[in-house]
Amino acid sequence: MHPREGWSEDGTRRPGLSRRSFLRQSAGAGLLASGLGPLLAACNSNGTTTGASGANAIPLPRPSHPVTWPIFPDNKAIKSGLQPEQGATLKLYNWVAYINQKCLKDFGKKYNCKVEVTTFNTMDEAMAKLRSGQVNFDVFFPTIDRMAQLVMGKIIQPINHSYVPNISQAWSDFTNPFYDGKWHYTVPYTIYTTGISWRKDHVPENPYTMANPWSMLWQGKYKGKVAILDDVREGISLGLMKTASTT
Numbered sequence: 001m002h003p004r005e006g007w008s009e010d011g012t013r014r015p016g017l018s019r020r021s022f023l024r025q026s027a028g029a030g031l032l033a034s035g036l037g038p039l040l041a042a043c044n045s046n047g048t049t050t051g052a053s054g055a056n057a058i059p060l061p062r063p064s065h066p067v068t069w070p071i072f073p074d075n076k077a078i079k080s081g082l083q084p085e086q087g088a089t090l091k092l093y094n095w096v097a098y099i100n101q102k103c104l105k106d107f108g109k110k111y112n113c114k115v116e117v118t119t120f121n122t123m124d125e126a127m128a129k130l131r132s133g134q135v136n137f138d139v140f141f142p143t144i145d146r147m148a149q150l151v152m153g154k155i156i157q158p159i160n161h162s163y164v165p166n167i168s169q170a171w172s173d174f175t176n177p178f179y180d181g182k183w184h185y186t187v188p189y190t191i192y193t194t195g196i197s198w199r200k201d202h203v204p205e206n207p208y209t210m211a212n213p214w215s216m217l218w219q220g221k222y223k224g225k226v227a228i229l230d231d232v233r234e235g236i237s238l239g240l241m242k243t244a245s246t247t
Contacts, residue, residue, distance in 0.1 A: 068181030077160040093137035
């Protein structure tokens, strides 16, 4: 999950999606646009989407249904034992204002290379540019819900693990994550969670002293004064948290 999608540039929420539209956009839009997958029609209990023909098509990773993505013969990892390029340019495709510039400069100095960063504001924007060939990259920072598009569309290349020995320092869950079993295509970058913050000079109450803190945001007196992380999943999660805390 990533806290940057879901709001338009003028600060308004994008129109809601139906369940079917959500599945099309999050799990199969890239495949459909490329002609690589059938129209998504339903979600099975085994964690895959099905097409109009009824055949299993695109797996939907989630903790209860982990997915190990295939490695295709025509899209393999780079060879082992290669020496680092000298004077090369490392191209990153990343969210706006996501990496400290000093980190990039220090990396370039240490490894005798340049680091070039191209940014995007939403994952929809990023995926559209990748599919159209407008950008190319060495490292990309996607959200995990786009794995099907990236892997099945062969937009990303498998990782040669011999070049990433420090992966052993990551939490064990992320050396075999549910969204990319055996970390064939990804490595962990950052972990965060969601909470409630408020201005004490405007909000006299403490939501965490309430029986259901998440219900505070639905109080009429705060109408038009609440903001959430700009990700469509945050809105869904917020409603689920409120409901789960009251049942």
